[in-house]
Amino acid sequence: MGEQPHGSQAPPPLDVGVEEHGAHRVVALRGEVDMASVGAVRTCLRELMLAGHTDVLVDLRDVTFMDSTGLGVLVAARKQARVFRGSLGLVAPSPPVARVLSLTSLDRVFPCFGSLDEALAPEPSAS
Numbered sequence: 001m002g003e004q005p006h007g008s009q010a011p012p013p014l015d016v017g018v019e020e021h022g023a024h025r026v027v028a029l030r031g032e033v034d035m036a037s038v039g040a041v042r043t044c045l046r047e048l049m050l051a052g053h054t055d056v057l058v059d060l061r062d063v064t065f066m067d068s069t070g071l072g073v074l075v076a077a078r079k080q081a082r083v084f085r086g087s088l089g090l091v092a093p094s095p096p097v098a099r100v101l102s103l104t105s106l107d108r109v110f111p112c113f114g115s116l117d118e119a120l121a122p123e124p125s126a127s
Contacts, residue, residue: 016040018048021120025053026091030062033070041070045077045088054086057119061092066100078110087111091119 014037015030025048033041048056058074060066074088081088089111093101101107113119 013037014040016044018044021057021116024055024057024120026057026059026116028059028062032065033063033073034065034067035069038069038073042073042076045073046080049077049080049084049086054081054084056081056086057089057091057113057116059091059116060097061094063094063097066097071100071104071106074110075106089113089119091116 014032015028017028017030019026019028027041027044027048029041031037045056045058048054056077058077074090078088090101091113092115093112098107101110101112111119
């Protein structure tokens with residue numbers, strides 16, 4: 001008893017971490033972002049915004065899967081950031097996530113960066 005049937009192993013849990021990088025907060029996700037785990041992402045992003053941290057980057061390099069509920073949370077968080085005059089960008093989406101972003105054209109909606117260094121680089125000033 002207690003054993004799972006062959007082939008039905010539970011997916012690894014989603015790990016959500018937050019790092020401070022100057023004015024930005026970086027939310028690093030690791031694992032699968034789906035209906036079962038998306039609540040942790042939603043809560044984390046909402047709490048950051050309500051605490052006044054409205055410039056947020058979501059690091060997606062270690063996300064192995066993202067379904068429509070995960071995309072929905074990112075879209076809602078982007079809207080919330082804009083209400084607070086902040087921003088929400090995506091960092092280094094893994095190949096499966098980049099594919100979903102491309103298929104849904106959300107890669108045109110979100111600022112997407114190839115690396116955290118690129119995302120944190122100061123914007124060139126207009127002369």
